Amino acid sequence: MVKAAMPYHQITITIPEQFKDPLLRKLAELGSLGSLDQGHTITAYFPATAPLSTIVGELQVISLLVNAAEHDIPVRMEHSLLPDADWNESWKKGFTPIDVGERFTILPPWEQPSGSRIPLIIDPGMAFGTGHHETTRSCLVLMERYAGTVKKERFLDLGTGTGLLAMAAIALGFQTVVGVDTDPLAIEASRRNMALNKAERIELIEGGIEKCEGGFDMITANLISGTLVQLAGEIASRLVPSGIVIMSGILKGQDDEVVEAAKNSGLACIERLVDGKWVSLACRR
Numbered sequence: 001m002v003k004a005a006m007p008y009h010q011i012t013i014t015i016p017e018q019f020k021d022p023l024l025r026k027l028a029e030l031g032s033l034g035s036l037d038q039g040h041t042i043t044a045y046f047p048a049t050a051p052l053s054t055i056v057g058e059l060q061v062i063s064l065l066v067n068a069a070e071h072d073i074p075v076r077m078e079h080s081l082l083p084d085a086d087w088n089e090s091w092k093k094g095f096t097p098i099d100v101g102e103r104f105t106i107l108p109p110w111e112q113p114s115g116s117r118i119p120l121i122i123d124p125g126m127a128f129g130t131g132h133h134e135t136t137r138s139c140l141v142l143m144e145r146y147a148g149t150v151k152k153e154r155f156l157d158l159g160t161g162t163g164l165l166a167m168a169a170i171a172l173g174f175q176t177v178v179g180v181d182t183d184p185l186a187i188e189a190s191r192r193n194m195a196l197n198k199a200e201r202i203e204l205i206e207g208g209i210e211k212c213e214g215g216f217d218m219i220t221a222n223l224i225s226g227t228l229v230q231l232a233g234e235i236a237s238r239l240v241p242s243g244i245v246i247m248s249g250i251l252k253g254q255d256d257e258v259v260e261a262a263k264n265s266g267l268a269c270i271e272r273l274v275d276g277k278w279v280s281l282a283c284r285r
């Protein structure tokens, strides 16, 4: 959490559902300190020192592109400058503890763990993955379901974001856990979260799958369909013969192409888990 007593820019953007995830990623890229996701409305916070004209300029380009395609909801933006206290309170309100799967509870650093579930503490900072997203939740459910069927020696989280799945892998008993992400901000956020969860033994690598060597017993890849199709072969080549790969971030209707790419790389999908408009797959050789 940023504690400085300074005002914050609050930008509220109304956008059609299907553009929310790319918008959230763009906001993080632009240096947003955090964002609230409420239906069609995203509220993002930036420090008072952020280059507002650049940020608004980039968001206007997105509005123009989305509006040009005439979707059901036109993109709208509002900006205001908030005193420090408001920013802290509104952001905290949006990030509440959430129970996921049979064993996990995900909570922000300012909440106390309660009950017998395994706490995963997440300070989302600038990265994706507070556990409130369907794809993250499905990955955790599938990890729990299949962890007992593999050796639990080596785990790879491709596109680790906040590091949440890598930390869950430690909790599930994997000995060596590697988290990679092409985004340096995600690596930074993961490092912070690892310290909060005393999970510093996770190996964090900035980059893509080419940086990952050796075989893994379980791989999670919560990316997007296009990237999964592209990387299926590389992913499959890093899976030990008895290993399981969990692929997510797939929109309904795009799952067949991912299943096909997996099949062409020697992987068979053993489960399709659907949550809302998102599909997650568990595959093995």
Ligand code: SAH
Residues within 6 Å of the ligand: 127, 128, 129, 130, 131, 135, 136, 139, 157, 158, 159, 160, 161, 162, 163, 164, 165, 180, 181, 182, 183, 186, 207, 208, 209, 222, 223, 227
């Ligand atoms: N694993 C987390 C975060 C998923 S978001 C969760 O399940 O919640 C996807 C992450 O993948 C982002 O942090 C993004 O920066 C990263 N990413 C996107 N393409 C990638 C690629 N080709 N290789 C590695 N990381 C990638």
